[in-house]
Amino acid sequence: MKIKTDNTRVSNGVIINNRFYPKRNLQSGTLRIILTTKCNYQCRYCFAEGEKEKDGKITDLESLKKIIKVGKEFGINKIKLTGGEPLLYPHMDELLEYIRKIEIPYVDLTTNISLLTEKNIKLLNKYSVNAITLSLNTLEEDKFIYLSNYPHFEIVKQNFRNTVKLFKGKIRVNCVVFDEKYDEEDYREIISMCKRNNLGLRLIEPSKVEGLKITYTKEKFHELIEKLRLDSDNVVNSDCSSVEYLFFGKWYITVMHSLCDNNHCNTCTKYMYIRVTSDLKLKPCLSRVDTEVPINTESEEEIEHAFIKAISYMGVGINSKNCENKDKERVGMQYENV
DSSP: OOOOOTTEEETTEEEETTEEEESOOOTTOEEEEEOBSOOSOOOTTOOGGGOSOOSOOBOOHHHHHHHHHHHHHTTOOEEEEESSOGGGOTTHHHHHHHHHHTTOOEEEEEEOSTTOOHHHHHHHHHTTOOEEEEEOOOSOHHHHHHHHOOOOHHHHHHHHHHHHHHOOSEEEEEEEOOOTTOOHHHHHHHHHHHHHTTOEEEEEOOSOOTTSOHHHHHHHHHHHHHHHHHHSSEEEEOSSTTEEEEEETTEEEEEEOOTTSSOOGGGHHHHOOEEEOTTSEEEOOTTOSTTOEEOOTTOHHHHHHHHHHHHHHTTOOSOOTTHHHHHIIIIIGGGTTO
16 A cells, blocks of 8 residues: 655655655756846847747746755756846845855856946956856947847947956856858957957857848858867867867867757756746756746745756657657656645
């Protein structure tokens, strides 16, 4: 006879329908948080972290605190803050203070640079933010304005210089490789600048570009990467098929292949991370919305259940028309009463 153990919490996990689920089972240890859908850019390539509605949402601070606290019990030791533009989040000071208070050891932030004022750099340094990722796709003013619909390139350039000078953590640049009038030299200039300043650089394959055929942009991405492979001293591949490293001496470029091509589902649980969306859902797969898990923040138990369910959805991918039914067979039934 089965002993009824539904929703029972034990010291290192939870028992649901007579099955034990350990808390520490998110292998990457990373939680990516969408702080707001607000942004002062309107980039032609923006994927908006998979957010479908860009209506200026602000993610609730107290709910985030509860989610981060429970997430730590599941092995979360890295927080990635993103948006929209995360520096538009009105509670950044209090959020960073809380993350440090509960001793999450690693925090990074992705920003479009425009709001990286000396005041904001000082705030990030105050809480020892480990790294910032700067979105920058061109060093040409006209092209920058065309791609971002943001007219103040001089502000971006000045903020970039101040960040390199003043920020105490690691700096990397995200460059999405695409262009209606493709010019390889534009990307070569960014590469040279990053190498010269010893900044990290990630060249990113586009997922979509407004007004351009995605096949065109992907062709140009692969064309550039192949030339860089030939120029490099060493190419290091990963068993996560979305990433490779091109070494030029001790400095290297990280090549990020598209997260939406369904090529790395088999390694998802090992390398990928879960997102917290602006409407408080856990999003385990960037390519799918049907695996998003709403978070009831009324109790820690409910948040735990949401994490367990979201983790079980990782790696399901979009490679089968019957994947929805397979998901239900694999994980759906055991959460009927959660």
